[in-house]
Amino acid sequence: MRGKFITFEGGEGSGKSTHAEALAKRLTARGIRVVRTREPGGSPGAEIVRHILLSGMAKPLGAEAETILFAAARADHVHATIAPALAAGQWVICDRFIDSTRVYQGALGKVDIKLIRGLERVAVGDMMPDLTVLLDVPADIGMARAKLRRGVEAADRFEAEAFEFHEAVRKAFLILAEREPDRFVVVDGRPALDVVTERTVQAVERRLSTALLALGALTGGEDR
Numbered sequence: 001m002r003g004k005f006i007t008f009e010g011g012e013g014s015g016k017s018t019h020a021e022a023l024a025k026r027l028t029a030r031g032i033r034v035v036r037t038r039e040p041g042g043s044p045g046a047e048i049v050r051h052i053l054l055s056g057m058a059k060p061l062g063a064e065a066e067t068i069l070f071a072a073a074r075a076d077h078v079h080a081t082i083a084p085a086l087a088a089g090q091w092v093i094c095d096r097f098i099d100s101t102r103v104y105q106g107a108l109g110k111v112d113i114k115l116i117r118g119l120e121r122v123a124v125g126d127m128m129p130d131l132t133v134l135l136d137v138p139a140d141i142g143m144a145r146a147k148l149r150r151g152v153e154a155a156d157r158f159e160a161e162a163f164e165f166h167e168a169v170r171k172a173f174l175i176l177a178e179r180e181p182d183r184f185v186v187v188d189g190r191p192a193l194d195v196v197t198e199r200t201v202q203a204v205e206r207r208l209s210t211a212l213l214a215l216g217a218l219t220g221g222e223d224r
């Protein structure tokens with residue numbers, strides 16, 4: 001049976017990496033084989049493109065060229081990492097995916113949605129997420145958390161954008177979630193870490209209960 005594909009989305013510092021990791025640990029403890037991955041990146045080829053994108057080297061080429069680079073990285077990531085894992089029955093938990101392109105390059109970068117959807121068809125095909133967890137936090141909280149985590153390191157190409165940009169990112173993600181309520185679940189990322197993790201796990205249990213039951217992984221409770 002094909003594994004389940006879960007993506008985490010949200011603005012900078014919303015807690016995607018933290019809660020994706022926590023969810024992976026919970027699922028692994030229930031006997032599910034989990035692959036944790038991220039975008040941009042997640043395969044050797046895509047990690048090279050990640051460096052080009054996040055260093056800001058591609059910014060002068062314009063938003064369309066950046067979109068094409070994100071799609072090229074995604075195509076390699078899907079081909080080399082995501083599709084083989086799902087085919088082997090593993091569950092894939094990915095930090096950012098198509099919705100980040102729809103928001104950062106589409107809603108914010110004003111790249112034509114037709115180009116974005118066309119690139120999705122090429123890069124993703126039918127490897128669409130079964131569930132997308134949107135971690136929603138106000139931009140000021142997310143930026144403060146990202147800054148704290150980064151320490152003395154320089155902000156990357158997107159982190160360096162202004163507060164208004166990050167607040168617009170938050171709104172654009174919420175609009176996507178409203179449009180596709182069957183795929184998205186929105187989790188309030190403001191409460192304490194363990195509270196957000198618990199709510200995330202519960203949301204995944206609700207949405208993917210059939211698959212978890214089939215694997216005998218819903219009723220365990222040993223890790224709660």
Ligand code: T5A
Nearest residue numbers: 012013014015016017018039040100101104145149158193
């Ligand atoms: N991008 C990406 C595009 O423009 N288009 C695309 O198609 C794609 C795929 C990626 C950048 O690329 C852009 C978007 C991004 O700007 P990245 O380095 O991968 O860059 O950055 P992010 O994905 O934004 O990752 P961050 O690490 O900044 O944010 P996370 O993963 O959301 O946050 P996380 O988990 O690292 O948490 C940050 C800190 O907050 C704490 C954590 O412990 C950590 O220290 N924290 C909490 N603290 C208190 N309470 C909570 N509830 C907390 N949750 C987390």
